[in-house]
Amino acid sequence: MSRVDAAAIRAAFRERGFIADEAFGTALQLALALEKPLLIEGPAGVGKTESAKVLADVLHTRLIRLQCYEGLDAMSALYEWNYPRQMLHARLTETDGSSLEQREAQIFSERFLLKRPLLEAITEERSPVLLVDEVDRADEAFEAFLLEMLAEWQVTIPELGTIRARHKPSVILTSNRTRELSDALRRRCLFVWLPYPSLEQEIDILHARVPGLSERLALQIARLMHALRGLSLQKAPGVAESLDWALALMSLHRDHLDAKTLEQTIGCVLKVHEDRAVLDAHRDAVAPILSDTSSRTEPGGYGLETDFGFGSVSAPRG
Amino acid sequence: MYPFRSLPENLIAFCAFLRDDHGFAIGPREAHDAARALEIADLADERAVRHVLRPVLSGTREDAACFDAAFSAFFFPGPSRVVQSELSARPRALNRADANEPAPDRMRASATAEGGIDESRLTVDGQLVPAPPSEVTDAARVSLARASYSPYDAEGEVGGPEIRRADPEWCDAARSLVRRLHVGLSRSWRPSTKGQRFDLRRTLRVSLQSGGEPLNIRWLRRPKRAPRFVVLVDGSRSMSGAASTALELAVAIAAATMRIEAFTFSTGLRRVTDEVQRAAAGDTVRINRLQHAWGGGTAIGECLRDFLRRFGDRLLGRQTLVVIASDGLDVGQPDVLRDAMREIRRRSAGVVWLNPLLETAGYEPTASGMLAARPYITTFAAVNDAAGLARLSRLVRIRM
Incomplete structure (x- = not known):
């Protein structure tokens, strides 16, 4: 996997429903070619985590995920001894006459080692994709530990000795910028900013991920999402929200978006109560995007009332 | 080729340009990686070269944002259609760099202080897309403009204050503030x-x-969570003496904990964390007068909103105590200030407002700015000396 070019990566990503632009494709190519970790920053819900999953799929390798959280310590990221099992083993073999050294070697063998994501990534046969998700949520102390790990790719377990990586994993770090990352970590990594997709990209993504979505609905969703992201919302909707919404509208058998449908399904998009007030204040901005025909008179459209009132529920079309 | 013959020479010169003129953190390792990265790019394709160099050489979103402009300035310095070899001198600073500011970190500070980078308008290429026209930004611009024309505007070259290492009493008081502040238990x-x-x-x-x-x-x-501090100092003319005291307080806190961010604001917001931390380490630092950030009128609401937009996500949180030092004499819209204060309060552990006028006999916080901010303040106090800070450390209440 030494020379993959950006175009091939983008094509492979597109096959798997992930629309990557040129800059992002090149960044992935660089990360693979230079064997450096790639730090992806961007707003929530633009596919930072998803890109790592897709990359693992493209490279036909395992994805090992380390989800960071506040209070994550080195031990729960690296390894732990299985103490209950060790104790049980020690008790059971108390009388079998083996020497102290033998018993110790048994107790501190790989059988009793619980591998956590980082150790797992190092000991993997084929170079895996290691996803360090939301690294900004971990504390500074863990960040320092991670730095050492990314530089050395080796772990010393006092009872077993030093374990060196057979193959360097491809590392992807993601951050939502809830905290400033240290310069040292940034300098170890390649950096790429993943923004919200453009209108055309979003339509592409909708078609790639929600097969059977009508042209018109995709355009409406993408335009509305664009308009929403321009408002000063507390939680701007990401791509994940547009996909959810598209699925919701599909399952309600809508082939277009009008004011009433928007009202009914807005919960898929805006997740904070105050944001709905913001949207209400900017009704004029979204009005041109919505179609003025009501869902009932639209030929082929199914209103909520007809579905539930008369029980004529049908499978989603397309 | 321009300005040197060979590719490595050009690359090294470009790295030096980014480092010196734009404050990128680029060392030999980055330059080496950039050279390796160029091996896999099609050198005839300018876009490909940009895409390849950007992830390697930039480390933050701000870097990525000014990378393309810097790339164009370095490799395509002249007007279009002028052959590079016919150009004589290497371009120095870009237009965004302030000619009065020699040090690179200042330049970047100035770029951000001017609101040069609007984060919501960046594309992945780091290019700025034009701002959507909206009434809100227009209103903001009008009130900012009004503030800068107002009689409170700075006159001529008013130098910023000089800050130096805090006195031991200040440090003791700050340490006690950091120690006493209980923002909950850590999860580890x-x-x-x-x-x-x-x-x-x-x-x-x-x-x-x-x-x-x-x-x-x-x-x-579970150990106690280490509190974070954000100190926002009003640098307007009406605050002149009190602002120096507030900066002294920031330096004292910086001596007690690393987890502090400091800003000055008047008609624009400016991050002074570096200066404050250097002062805490023993340097004597002059906070340069920059744009309108020192000695002008105040648009508190606009500045706080600017702070929220640019730094809110990274700096605010349940363990952050926000300290605002201002007299509340605001020339902006009270509504803007109210919204910003509500947001800050919602996203932080507590809001301390230090008003120097509070010590004045007969003072009532009735200025429109103060009235708008008042409901969202958890601790309202005045700190004029170390004893005042020590008093404050017993006073601060944290919302849990």
Whole structure:
């Protein structure tokens, strides 16, 4: 996997429903070619985590995920001894006459080692994709530990000795910028900013991920999402929200978006109560995007009332 | 080729240009990586070269944002259609760089202080897309403009204040503030002699000494969360003396904890964390007068909103105490200030407002700015000396 070019990566990503632009494709190519970790920053819900999953799929390798959280310590990221099992083993073999050294070697063998994501990534046969998700949520102390790990790719377990990586994993770090990352970590990594997709990209993504979505609905969703992201919302909707919404509208058998449908399904998009007030204040901005025909008179459209009132529920079309 | 013959020379010159003129953190390792990265790019394709160099050479979003402009300025310095070899001198600073500011970090500070980078308008290429026209930004611009024309505007070259290492009394008071501030328990477990959770790992380890019998029990406990501070100092003319005191307070806190961010604002917001931390380490630093950030009128609401937009996500949180030092004499819209204060309050552990006028006999906080901000202040006080800070440390209330 030494020379993959950006175009091939983008094509492979597109096959798997992930629309990557040129800059992002090149960044992935660089990360693979230079064997450096790639730090992806961007707003929530633009596919930072998803890109790592897709990359693992493209490279036909395992994805090992380390989800960071506040209070994550080195031990729960690296390894732990299985103490209950060790104790049980020690008790059971108390009388079998083996020497102290033998018993110790048994107790501190790989059988009793619980591998956590980082150790797992190092000991993997084929170079895996290691996803360090939301690294900004971990504390500074863990960040320092991670730095050492990314530089050395080796772990010393006092009872077993030093374990060196057979193959360097491809590392992807993601951050939502809830905290400033240290310069040292940034300098170890390649950096790429993943923004919200453009209108055309979003339509592409909708078609790639929600097969059977009508042209018109995709355009409406993408335009509305664009308009929403321009408002000063507390939680701007990401791509994940547009996909959810598209699925919701599909399952309600809508082939277009009008004011009433928007009202009914807005919960898929805006997740904070105050944001709905913001949207209400900017009704004029979204009005041109919505179609003025009501869902009932639209030929082929199914209103909520007809579905539930008369029980004529049908499978989603397309 | 321009300005040197060979590719490595050009690359090194470009790295030096980014480092010196734009404050990128680029060392030999980055330059080496950039050279390796160029091997896989099609050098005839300018876009490909940009895409390849950007992830390697930039480290932050701000870097990525000015990368393309810097790339164009370095490799395509002249007007279009002028052959590079016919251009004589290498371009120095870009237009965004302030000619009065020699040090690169200042330049970047100025770029951000001017609001040069609007984060919501960046594309992945780091290019700025035009701002959507909206009434809000227009209103903001009008009130900012009004503030800068107002009679409170700075006159001529008013130098900023000089800050230096804080006195021991200040440091003691700041340490006590940091110590007393209880922003909850951390989520991580640390070994301790007494605690709530049994530490199997260490108990077993220490029991080796006693032949496997766990005689010494080890415990785990959650340590106190380290509080973070954001100090926003009003640098307007009406604050002149009090602002220096507030900066002294920021330096004292910086001496007690690393987790502090400091800003000055008047008609624009400026990050002075670096200066404050250098002062805490013993340097004498002059905070340069920059744009309208020192000695002008105040648009508190606009500045706080600017702070929220640019730094809110990264700096605010449940363990952040926001300290605002201002007299509340605002020339902006009270509504903007109210919204910004509500947001800051919602996203932080507490809001301390230090108003120097509070010590004045007969002062009532009735200025429109103060009235708008008042409901969202958790601690309203004045700090004029170290004793005042010590008093404050007993006063601060944290919302849990």
